[in-house]
Amino acid sequence: MTRGPRRSVQPDAVLDAALELIDEGSLTMRALATRVGLTPGALYTYFPDRSAIVAALADRLLAEADLSLLDDPSQSPHQRIENYSLALREVLLAHPAAVPAILGAAFNGPVALHVGESLLGVLPDARATYTVMVYVLGSIALEAADLEAFGTPPPPEPDRIAARRAVFVIDPEQFPRTYGEIDAIAAYNSTGQFRWGLHRVLAGLSGSQQSGCQH
Amino acid sequence: MTRGPRRSVQPDAVLDAALELIDEGSLTMRALATRVGLTPGALYTYFPDRSAIVAALADRLLAEADLSLLDDPSQSPHQRIENYSLALREVLLAHPAAVPAILGAAFNGPVALHVGESLLGVLPDARATYTVMVYVLGSIALEAADLEAFGTPPPPEPDRIAARRAVFVIDPEQFPRTYGEIDAIAAYNSTGQFRWGLHRVLAGLSGSQQSGCQH
DNA sequence: ACCTGAACACCGTTCAAGT
DNA sequence: ACCTGAACACCGTTCAAGT
Numbered sequence: 001m002t003r004g005p006r007r008s009v010q011p012d013a014v015l016d017a018a019l020e021l022i023d024e025g026s027l028t029m030r031a032l033a034t035r036v037g038l039t040p041g042a043l044y045t046y047f048p049d050r051s052a053i054v055a056a057l058a059d060r061l062l063a064e065a066d067l068s069l070l071d072d073p074s075q076s077p078h079q080r081i082e083n084y085s086l087a088l089r090e091v092l093l094a095h096p097a098a099v100p101a102i103l104g105a106a107f108n109g110p111v112a113l114h115v116g117e118s119l120l121g122v123l124p125d126a127r128a129t130y131t132v133m134v135y136v137l138g139s140i141a142l143e144a145a146d147l148e149a150f151g152t153p154p155p156p157e158p159d160r161i162a163a164r165r166a167v168f169v170i171d172p173e174q175f176p177r178t179y180g181e182i183d184a185i186a187a188y189n190s191t192g193q194f195r196w197g198l199h200r201v202l203a204g205l206s207g208s209q210q211s212g213c214q215h
Numbered sequence: 216m217t218r219g220p221r222r223s224v225q226p227d228a229v230l231d232a233a234l235e236l237i238d239e240g241s242l243t244m245r246a247l248a249t250r251v252g253l254t255p256g257a258l259y260t261y262f263p264d265r266s267a268i269v270a271a272l273a274d275r276l277l278a279e280a281d282l283s284l285l286d287d288p289s290q291s292p293h294q295r296i297e298n299y300s301l302a303l304r305e306v307l308l309a310h311p312a313a314v315p316a317i318l319g320a321a322f323n324g325p326v327a328l329h330v331g332e333s334l335l336g337v338l339p340d341a342r343a344t345y346t347v348m349v350y351v352l353g354s355i356a357l358e359a360a361d362l363e364a365f366g367t368p369p370p371p372e373p374d375r376i377a378a379r380r381a382v383f384v385i386d387p388e389q390f391p392r393t394y395g396e397i398d399a400i401a402a403y404n405s406t407g408q409f410r411w412g413l414h415r416v417l418a419g420l421s422g423s424q425q426s427g428c429q430h
Numbered sequence: 431a432c433c434t435g436a437a438c439a440c441c442g443t444t445c446a447a448g449t
Numbered sequence: 450a451c452c453t454g455a456a457c458a459c460c461g462t463t464c465a466a467g468t
Contacts, residue, residue, distance in 0.1 A: 029442060042452050050442065100315055104360040113390060120392035126399035131412035138353020145319040175328060177335035184341035197346035204419025244461055257433050265461065
């Protein structure tokens with residue numbers, strides 16, 4: 001049997017509260033302390049500073065996307081990447097305010113190493129793997145920034161597209177091409193656009209194996 | 216002849232100082248005020264709040280990349296996109312600490328509208344245009360986060376790759392594929408990787424015109 | 431309109447002192 | 450080891466008052 005808790009507060013409880021506060025709009029050491037029933041200074045027993053909390057949180061969030069989706073032998077390589085990417089996108093977009101921290105901090109974390117190793121199992125060329133990571137994380141970052149403009153919780157995707165479409169007024173004289181593509185632009189931040197772009201990226205990466213790059 | 220200045224400080228001077236402070240590591244209203252020779256409260260004559268300064272700065276930075284590169288008739292469409300993307304990357308990576316703000320703020324700004332319009336001139340499918348934007352901005356965001364770890368000014372690219380390579384120790388038992396690709400991974404944040412991925416993305420987007428997506 | 435001086439309501443972090 | 454209470458050195462923003 002394990003020993004009972006020696007702390008009145010577990011580090012995981014601190015991270016739970018930290019994620020709540022990020023979702024609510026602002027993470028402060030003082031608010032975090034009161035939420036877990038401590039004084040601000042006591043937090044420094046668990047983490048050396050604020051940035052360590054954010055880094056740990058980012059890593060934990062990254063771990064929530066099911067990595068085994070990348071190993072599923074019943075799926076094609078491209079399908080496995082799509083399944084995992086969609087899972088990661090869903091996990092991260094559930095906490096849009098945490099996304100900027102993930103780009104900066106989490107991809108040096110321990111979980112990121114596992115993600116990279118699994119991705120290399122599907123896409124053995126490291127340059128291709130990184131290109132996929134850039135596309136997926138870039139999409140999520142841009143979508144998260146947009147999502148923060150909506151309330152919390154955000155309205156469903158079709159409503160968000162309609163809302164952007166309604167607000168989006170541009171001068172057809174000055175921006176004719178943008179004007180002509182308004183509907184597509186309003187749907188930039190959508191699961192459909194995410195999947196479409198991912199398919200094109202993966203197609204380009206496959207093509208590199210059978211035909212050399214032409215410059 | 217134009218009228219003389221009616222203000223002792225121009226808004227552009229505020230943005231100049233703001234960029235300096237971001238590059239130095241922290242932008243505060245108080246430090247910004249003293250740098251332009253004002254009291255903190257006086258800044259609110261020029262901008263409604265701190266976020267407005269950041270947004271204006273992001274838009275100004277975006278304007279520094281030469282948009283005419285996208286219209287150069289002597290270049291192929293893909294070459295035009297590459298030239299502009301490399302120019303944008305250079306402008307933004309010169310100020311890595313400002314990059315997170317750009318992802319969040321600048322792509323609603325006035326300059327971003329011009330960028331989008333010009334990109335649509337080269338790549339008429341809005342979905343393809345957005346996919347390129349995601350790749351380019353995603354790359355820049357990940358590179359900027361990495362670049363901040365190095366000093367200021369950062370060492371040249373070959374030295375950065377060598378430094379990452381030297382520090383990067385991983386267990387070959389636990390992460391065999393990552394271990395085997397160490398050299399490529401250390402070169403993730405490089406002009407070469409950026410161009411390689413961009414070529415693959417553009418190839419995938421071209422392919423979509425002659426062959427339908429297979430699911 | 432532009433600016434100062436002073437205040438208000440916050441921050442992250444440190445640290446002696448207690449248990 | 451864990452935690453409190455109090456302090457230190459900061460923040461962004463507001464606002465009456467001056468020019």
